[in-house]
Amino acid sequence: MPTYVLNINDRTVSVDAAADTPLLWVLRDELELKGTKYGCGKSQCGACTILMNGNAVRSCSLPVTAATKVKITTIEGLSPDGKHPLQQAWMELDVPQCGYCQAGQIMSAAALLARKPNPSDADIDAAMSGNICRCGTYNRVRLAIKRAAEKKGGKS
Amino acid sequence: MNTNEQAISRRSFIKASGLTGVALTLGFSFPSKAGDSPDILNAADAGSVELNAWISIDSAGKVTLTNHRAEMGQGSFQSVPQMIAEELEVDLNQVSIQFAPGNPGKYGSQITGGSSTIRGSYERMLRLGATAREMLIEAAAKKWEVPANQCYAENGKVFHRPSGRSMGYGELVTEAAKLPVPSAVKLKDPRDYKIIRKPLPRQDNPAKINGQAIFGLDKRVPGMLFAVVERNPRFMGKVKSFNSDEVLKLPGVKYVMKVERDVFGNLLEGVAVIGDSTWSALQGRKALKVEWDDNGFEHLSTQQLYDRMRTDLKSRKFISARTQGNFDSLFDKAEKKVEALYETPYESHSNMEPLNCIADVKDDSCEIWGPIQAPDWIQGATAGFLKLPPEKVTVHMTFLGGGLGRKAFTDYPYEAVALSKAIKAPVQVVWTREDDMTMGPFRPGMVYQCRGAVSRGNRIAALEIIAAGQNMNTQEPGADKSAYNLDVVDGLLKPYFDSIPHYRFGDAPLEAPIPVMWWRSVYASTNGFAFESFFDEMAVAAGKDPLDFRSQHLGEARYQALIAKLREVSHWDGRKKNEGYGVSITECFSSIVGEVCKVSRNAAGKVRIDKVWAVMDCGWYVNPDIIRAQVEGSIIMALGAATKHATTFLDGKAVEHNFDTYKMGRIGEAPDIEVHIMDNQERAGGVGEPGLPPFTAALTNAIFDLTGKRIRVLPFSLDEV
Amino acid sequence: MTITYIPFGMKSTIALTLVVASGILMFGLSSFQKKPAIDLKASMARGRETYVTYCLSCHMDQGEGIEGVYPPLAKADYLLADKNRAIRQVLYGTSGEMTVNGKKYNLEMTGVDITDQEVSDVMNYILNSFGNKGGTVTPEQVATIRKK
Structure with missing residues (x-):
């Protein structure tokens, strides 16, 4: 091999x-x-x-x-201590339910924030629509991305 | 907070928890007679009884609590300890939580289903926490030589009120462990709750956001191999032959063998490819060619299945399940009649974590690890299969990447056990997404025939609802198929049984070789759509406002309070033109949920959901934020089943294989959802499922309100309304 | 602003002049077939987001694909030869062998569950990025293909 x-x-x-x-x-x-x-x-x-x-x-x-x-x-x-702004926001809003999809959600969101520090709803829809959550945590995912953007002082 | 996977005897419990040797450990002794309340036992007194160690506090003050139920997203990992910690007077951040292994003798029923975790155990959990607290107070009082009623517990310490002295629980455990268990303890007044009723963050979430949480698929056992199984796509077919020699030549492939799994007493067949990695097994399977023997059963299509259900309904071939009065005579002479047929599709569970399970079968024992909703059932089934005493079968719980009912079933561990037994090594059976989506068991497709009569007073005078579809309860060979299925009334609000003078509920069971089973909220998930759509149709026939119409049939104060709340939060009475409002209320798993959906047309003329309001009445409850999350998720899951996906069959096989054809709702389709929780003195009801059944009818009733179009067949496309 | 369009279905043999005027991309082309105007720049910007979400994993950041595994989109003869086929593939996926820029590929591509607008946006991004000069696609064209 x-x-x-x-x-x-x-x-x-x-x-x-x-x-x-x-x-x-x-x-x-x-x-x-x-x-x-x-x-x-x-x-x-x-x-x-x-x-x-x-x-x-x-x-x-x-x-x-x-x-x-x-x-x-x-x-x-993603972060040395699990304290990436997205992870903090995910904690604050208690986003995960079963949690299985959440690493993928967070990684997609991390890529989004890296290229768009202050994403609009449409940006979030486009970037996150490749991530399915069967528990239906979508509304909290959206809020958490916005919360993380605020934490980063997101300005594009 | 940390998590371990098992808690066995007190000694190994203490070891596994990292507790120091001296500890106060309390557990339950479950009575053999169902319905009796379990006794609380002190480890010191347990004697020969194997203690289940629900609470342990060591001499360093470390508290370890057990969660006897699966954590599949619904939050039991948080809510079970939250209940105990409240009465124990400890901060949730100071405790460790462990999953209990499967052992019904020790832990009582562990099947995580029927939204039962809180409602089935809360009184016992509160009593346990309070008992430990009282024993610690008693120990402190003895040490200080003061009356116990001068002492109180708070934040992991006992305080002596007059002197202000305090001692940590750790200093008291040696003394407390020697005390007899008090027979009666006083529970806290809900007004004094510090932990219960608070939206505390979930204890499992740090691990779920940094990639450390161990789900079934993440579990590793030394020396384990990986298996994937090509199963007969026609469910009941048999293996005729397969090309093992070619497959065995591929790198990493170790074994190719036939394997069975028990699905409702039928041994369904497949061929397993076992490799040294998931990928080698998957590559081996790609080269596998299996010839199936598919004789002896029908290769049905969706069209045929639904034609038969409609035919059965038309020919009135059904079994009455619950009746009152004389429906036929009332309906025959009624002036205002309403008739409708509603259809709901077969659905796959499609949990994000596909099914998987590790089994390690030894000569005289077996260990199982996996995402499992029913460890106690799996222990029993495996013991039966291997002819071992149950205590020789250990079922370890991992986190579940979703359950939805599917992971309460015992077929996927069965397969792992069969393979491990054959190869004498631990093996993880991994179901691909395609396996998970096409093999079932599925939520059964249903056709509901509804007939109703509206009285002169514009009330429901007579109602008949006959549900056609495969019966989830009679799939075992030899099951009594003539028995009525009372599940066909699941979801109906209880007062209707009093307020509707003449009714008949029945089922028209469909025979088909397709395995079916529970899917979040079970029969209510489809019944709710039929019931609440049809009530809406009758409200229209009666010329009544849909909420008023429901209100006049639901006299009890509890229901009226919920309706009032729904009216208030949704601004029902202030709704405007060009807005469609729909309401739907259902009751299941001892909780009542009402939902109002608001729709409008967007600039492109397509129907869009503007908002959903939900009011949950689950009586006594633990964590409001988990309840909100469960209702939000239930609504989004119902929306998917209503508008996005369905499992169809062609030539005896499921058609939808992956998310490109079984389309899931995505983030942009999630509506704004507002959840309210009723505060009352009712007993605890379920939370994980009851938010799902009302949603679809709330949506389609809203669409009717907006467009005049009545949707009776699911799924439908919002874009095409 | 006004944009004239590359007539649908025309091959890349037509000479294109890319004009950048006051920040607006314009295609200067004698248009004999007037289509409803769309904002190509905005469509491409939205399309980039859809591309990142659904396409980049296989076709890579610059449309280069992975040789022998996932075909390129950058200057890809197969893609540019038949735009309608590409739209169908985005909608419904494709499988079987294909030859792209002289190399054979044979992996399944799954369709994606996105709106007509999103399909047109991602097509516009792909057809006008990575060195491609492949024209435009409107949501209406996607809707026509979806109905077939």
């Missing part, structure tokens, strides 16, 4: 994996980074969302071959 060198959460790691292995399964089964979830395997639900060079990407569809030479961030690496 070929070896791939990846930059994940500012750490360089090397993994042996079949070339077609999606990054999702490399993260979960090889690197013990299980905060990134399997939900659909087809980029339909967003549970596996990670950041690749700052963009929200569905790791279930990203072959490990395409994950080299880029900067990957997972929920575990």
Whole structure:
């Protein structure tokens, strides 16, 4: 099996994996980074969302071959202490219910805030519509993104 | 706050909790007779009884509480400890919470379903917390040699009122553990609650926002392998042959074998590919070719299923479940009659965490880890399957990435147990999204035939509702299919049984080889749409305002209070032209929920939901913010089932495989929702489900109000109204 | 502002002149087929958001795709050859082998559940980004294809 060198959460790691292995399964089964979830395997639900060079990407569809030479961030690496403004806002508004989709939601939101520090409702709809929440936490997700934008003093 | 996965004996409980050796540990001794109240036991007195260690306080003052129910999003992880901590007088931030393993003898019923966690246990939880508190006060009083009634507990300490002295619980546990358990304790007045009724943040959320929460799919056991299973897409079919040799050549693939799972007593077949990683198993499965034997049962389509239901209704082939008066004679001679047929689709649960389970079967024992709603059932089913005594089967709970009823079922652990037994190694069976969506059991599709007569006084004089659809309760081989199904009245407000003089509720069971089961709020999830749409149609026939019409049939004060609240918060009486308002009220799991939906047309002429108001009456309650969250989520789930997704069948197979065809509501479609909670002295009711059944009719009634178009078939597209 | 349009269905062989005037992108083109005006710049900006949400995971930030796995959109002959086919693929997905810029691809693409407006926006973004000069798509065109 070929070896791939990846930059994940500012750490360089090397993994042996079949070339077609999606990054999702490399993260979960090889690197013990299980905060990134399997939900659909087809980029339909967003549970596996990670950041690749700052963009929200569905790791279930990203072959490990395409994950080299880029900067990957997972929920575990979003902040050193779980205190990213989004995570704080998520806590304050008690967003999660079952919680399974929430890492993906937060990663999509992180990419959104990075490119639009002060997102409108339409921006939030567009950026977050790739993330399904079966518990129906959408209204709180929206509020939490706005709360986090305020915390960051969001000005575009 | 930290979480561990199990609590077994007192000793291992203490070890697992990181408690120091000396501790006050209280638990319950469950009576063998159902209905009797369990006794509270002190570990010191437990003797041969295996203690369930619901509360433990060690000499460092560390408090560990048990949650005996699954956490699948509904908040039991917060609300069970919140109840105990209130009476125990400790801050919730100072306690650790553990999941109990499956053991009904120790923990009582653990099935997390029927919105039962609070309503089924709150009196006992309050009593337990209060008992521990009183024992600690008694211990302090003894140490200080003062009367106990001069002492009180607060924030993990006992205070002596006259002298102002205090001692932490940790200093008192050695003494307290020696005391007899008081037989009667005084519970707090709800007005004095400091924790209950407060919107405290959920204790499980830090782990859920930093990726550390362990769901079933995240669990790892040393040496475990990963399995995926190709199951017969026609449910009842058998495996004829498969190409194991080719698949076994693929990297990482270890085993290819036939596997069965027990679905309502039928052994459904599939072929498992077991690999050293999830991906190797998935790749192996791609190369797998299975030939199925699909003889001996019908390969039905949605069209056929619904045709049969309609035919049964037309030919009046049904079983009466609940009747009063003489519907037929009243209806025959009534002047104002209303008749309607409502149809609801089959639905998949589609929890975000697909089904999965780890089993590790040894010669004389078995351990199971997974996202499980019913650890006690799984313990029993596994013990039966492996012919082991139940205590040799340990079922460990993880967080559930959604449950919705599906994870109360025992088929997916069964499969894991069967595979682990065969390969003599721990194995995690992973269901793909496609497996999860196509294999069922599904919410059954239903057709409701409703007939009603309106009296001269513009009240409901007679009502008949016959529900056609597969019966969830009679799928086991040999089940009594002639029995009536009282679930067909689930969701109906109780006073209607008194205020409607002549009624008949019945069911027309459909036979089909499609497994069906509970889906959040079960029968009420579809009954509510039929009942509350039809009441709206009768209100129109009666020429009455829909809310007034309901009000005049629901005389009891509790219902009138809810209606008044609904009227007030939704500004029902102030509604304007070009706004459609719809109301719907249902009752299930001992809670009553009324919802008002407001719709209008947007600039493009499409119907849009402007707002939903919900009023929840669940009686005594714990955490208002969790209740609000549950109602918000219930409404969004109902909206999805009403307007976005359905499972259809063609040639005996489910058609929708993934979220590209089984379309979920997305963030932009979530309406503004405002939830109100009634404050009253009623007993605790359910919270996780009762918010769902009323929503769809509130929406379609609002659409009727706006457009004059009555929607009777789900799902429908909001864009096409 | 006024924008004239690349007539629907015309091939990229037509010479385009990209004019940037007072911050507004304009396509100077002799228009023989007058269409209702849309704001291409705004549509592309919205389309970028939809692209980021639904397309970027496979087709990557600059439409470069992943060679041998996900086909490129940047200067992709397959994409630019048939705009209606591309709209259908966004709506309903596609599977089976395809050849893009001389390389074969064979993976399933799932359709996405988005509005006609969002489809037109994302198409406008894709057709006019990554070095593509592929014309425009209106929500009405999407609606026509959706009904078929």
